[in-house]
Amino acid sequence: TLSVGSVASPRGAALDEAARRVIPGGANTVTRWIGSPYAFTGADGAYVTDADGRRYLDYHAAFGAVLLGHNHPVVNQAVISAITDRPDLIGLGITELEIEMAELLTSVIPSAEQAVTVMSGSEAVAHSIRMARAVTGRPLLVKFQGTYHGWSDSVARNMISPPERAYGRDPLSAGILDAVLDATVIAEFNDLDSVRALYEAHPEQIAAVILEPIPHNVGALLPTQEFVEGLRTLTREQGSLLIFDEVITGFRHSLGGYQQVCGVLPDLTTYGKAMGNGFPVSGLAGRRELMERFDTAGGDVLMAGTFNGNRVSAAATIATVSYLRDHPDFYERTHRLGQRMRDGLAALLAENGISASVSGFGGTFNVYFVAPPVRGYRDLLRNDARAYVTFHRRMTDKGFLMLPIALKRNHVSGSHTDEDIERTLDAAGAVLKEMAAE
Ligand code: PMP
Structure with missing residues (x-):
């Protein structure tokens, strides 16, 4: 409304x-x-x-x-010096700023051994889903009614659904293939049984469970500790990945995101929004063996983006995250x-x-x-x-x-x-x- x-x-x-x-x-x-x-x-x-x-x-x-x-003067100054003193976008290899940014991110996000940065939360989520399907060889994704994970086809369903469409088929957009919408199945937040039921209905078909650990796209539903721990155990038992979408909770609720607050470590984490204090940047982090499936490391999962790691986003991120770390x-x-x-x-x-x-x-x-x-x-x-x-x-x-x-x-x-x-x-x-x- x-x-x-x-x-x-x-x-x-x-x-x-x-x-x-x-x-x-x-x-x-x-x-x-x-x-x-x-x-x-x-x-x-x-x-x-x-x-x-x-x-x-x-x-x-x-x-x-x-x-x-x-x-914010600290972030603005960092961006101004990045524009004036750092190399322009070149398009080959790496820059010092990108290394500094990834070192910082992996040092503060508890589950992160490696990190990539992209330009929006939607891209980070899309990459994480493709990674989960590649790693598990399974098609389905579990999403919760009420969460939002950006505009990509797999997750563009069931956010603020009216009662008659909640838990049913509620696409956020026209133009999405039915097969793609139907590869995402919907559970109830804070209800582990609803997730168990999906595993029973689709044995060995679920690649990942994705959640906002606090679904801020419908305000703030607070997860019970039993729920997040239960999801961790269940996904591990079932051979699926657990993806925390920390695009809102990351850096905002603690330096290490909500995973630091609840002590439950996901396999992959997406983050964005606050990390650049208003400058465009988002990212994806996780365990090394997963992250090295990206083709940037010789793996088979596409990771691409012309502006990924650009100096403005990198400088804003380094300034914001180190400010938080130091205060x-x-x-x-x-x-x-x-x-x-x-x-x-x-x-x-x-x-x-x-x-x-x-x-x-x-x-x-x-x-x-x-x-x-x-x-x-x-x-x-x-x-x-x-x-x-x-x-x-x-x-x-x-x-x-x-x-x-x-x-x-x-x-x-x-x-x-x-x-x-x-x-x-x-x-x-x-x-x-x-x-x-x-
Ligand atoms: N995940 C969550 C939890 C979000 O809140 C959002 C944006 N509201 C996204 C992903 C998508 O991020 P972006 O708008 O940067 O694509």
Whole structure:
């Protein structure tokens, strides 16, 4: 469900109109389409500025790609020096920056012995699935209802599905071969039995189980320890790979991602978004014997991309990840502020007698307008998307930018302060009070 703020934005509307003439629907990615009139012209720290000069405290964070804060001087400086002092894209061999980046990634991601970097999370996921099929010689992929793993055909199904299509056949796009869609089978998050049932139905056919360890594309379903450990044991017993898609959780929840938090090591990990603090970069890491199946190492699995490892992405990654490594208090701080936000929202909802559940982990937070407990996607089918839309629109009108899609999460970044959280809670208190009175 998409929603917009309701404050007039003449310059934003003009830009929107100009965009729609030359860009389909006026947006370069579907999730950026929010019905307008938003067009942004500036961003700094925890704030963004729209085309009409209105400032918003930003919890959207470019879908989580911004982790340290917008326009971060350390990352910007690293990129500027990469452009001026490092070799231009040449297209043969390796550069020092790429080695430094891979050394850093393998040193901080617990399951990573080797790493490759690509340009988007979708590419990283597509490579990981092809690798799983090559290594196991099996066709099927297990995905959970509610997770998102990018636009590639194998995973473009069953994200925010309406009740009538949840767990059934719910493609995200036209134009995908039935055979490809049907090679992905759907399980319920936090329900190990639903995965066991798929193994029973398709013996020795499942190449891999892929999951967002916290499905942030539907807010934040928190995995039980039993579930992640159970998946590890089950996939190992069944000869399948376990793929953690840490495109959102990676670097955001801890330096080593959610695998470091839960202590369960996947065979392959995809990561992206926050690792370059807004610059385009993503990657895939895993055990050496798997990664050496890529044809870059003489193996049989295609790994290609003209811009992979380019100097801008590499410099941004090195700057962001080493900043996080050198500032361990970053996690203590964002987790504390995130907890403050979640506790504050839960108290305000209770005070106003609104039946809702606050979810999140670390610096992320979301309000589900559904009574607790929320364990899996099944519980989210009862979510009151209209209540979220009202909440979101009124918060936006007050200058607090959150994701305009019911069920998604919001982000506290390195540049939010205690005062920002307090101001947000004050505004949320006023909005929830209004909603309770209507
Ligand atoms: N995996 C997850 C968990 C994601 O959230 C996303 C993007 N929202 C992707 C993969 C795809 O990444 P990208 O948009 O960079 O292709």
